[in-house]
Amino acid sequence: MSSEDLELRREAVAGLGRELRALMETVARTETPTEVLQELAGEVKRLEARFTGHRRERSEIPSVDVFPFGLRMYSPATGHGSAFAPPLEIEEREDGYIGRCVLGVAHEGPPGYAHGGMSALLLDELMGWACAAKGLPAMTIALDVRYQRPVPVELPLLLRAEVTGIEGRKITVDGTVAPESDPDAVLVAAQGRFVAPDLERARSLFPGAKNYQA
Numbered sequence: 001m002s003s004e005d006l007e008l009r010r011e012a013v014a015g016l017g018r019e020l021r022a023l024m025e026t027v028a029r030t031e032t033p034t035e036v037l038q039e040l041a042g043e044v045k046r047l048e049a050r051f052t053g054h055r056r057e058r059s060e061i062p063s064v065d066v067f068p069f070g071l072r073m074y075s076p077a078t079g080h081g082s083a084f085a086p087p088l089e090i091e092e093r094e095d096g097y098i099g100r101c102v103l104g105v106a107h108e109g110p111p112g113y114a115h116g117g118m119s120a121l122l123l124d125e126l127m128g129w130a131c132a133a134k135g136l137p138a139m140t141i142a143l144d145v146r147y148q149r150p151v152p153v154e155l156p157l158l159l160r161a162e163v164t165g166i167e168g169r170k171i172t173v174d175g176t177v178a179p180e181s182d183p184d185a186v187l188v189a190a191q192g193r194f195v196a197p198d199l200e201r202a203r204s205l206f207p208g209a210k211n212y213q214a
């Protein structure tokens, strides 16, 4: 695919993701009549039949992605093509990574507050990016999440991740979630341990990443 076509496809993927995300939020909030819901289920099913062409296999890397060091368009945390992703916008800083996002009612656990699994998902992802930035794309082996205060939905959030130690292929990372307006008022704090798989393990886990090199 030419770079123009790739860019165009990424924009299309992101555009569809945006609409699906908005739809998911509307669905989570709607009290529309039951018969309308029934009709809409049929319409969505018909829509699904329009996704023709190649359907990727389980470990195939999407044509719009760069793996393992780059863009993941369908990541449930950062993917602009994922209806499920807020999506988390990640930025590199001198002392680690920060992420920004706003969660919606579709991400609710307790009414008005984010599901704890969402905070863990977003932190896990950002902490993984902090490992990759050290040249060690890694997988989580342990994540200790402390929920200090509930995380309101519809509130701009600031997440931070910082590598605190590297020992061979093992990395330790700290992460936090806070309101963007008050970054010191930590709502969730996490400590993670990650391991960068060795080359042989990485190749067997990710056979779709054909050009992977340690």
Ligand SMILES: CCCCCCCCCCCCCC(=O)SCCNC(=O)CCNC(=O)[C@H](O)C(C)(C)COP(=O)(O)OP(=O)(O)OC[C@H]1O[C@@H](n2cnc3c(N)ncnc32)[C@H](O)[C@@H]1OP(=O)(O)O
Pocket: 068, 124, 125, 128, 129, 137, 138, 139, 140, 141, 168, 169, 170, 195, 196, 197, 198, 201, 202, 206, 209, 212
């Ligand atoms: C292509 C690569 C890309 C990587 C992914 C990028 C995408 C990320 C996207 C972001 C997504 C967000 C993140 C996600 O969602 S990642 C998804 C959730 N995490 C997982 O599924 C990971 C499952 N675990 C494994 O597959 C293996 O453990 C891995 C592959 C990580 C290491 O297996 P490998 O065969 O390579 O390692 P090794 O056996 O030589 O051990 C090395 C050292 O590590 C220690 N140890 C190992 N495992 C554990 C454990 N479970 N507990 C405690 N310790 C453990 C071990 O004792 C040894 O220590 P030492 O004896 O040297 O002291």
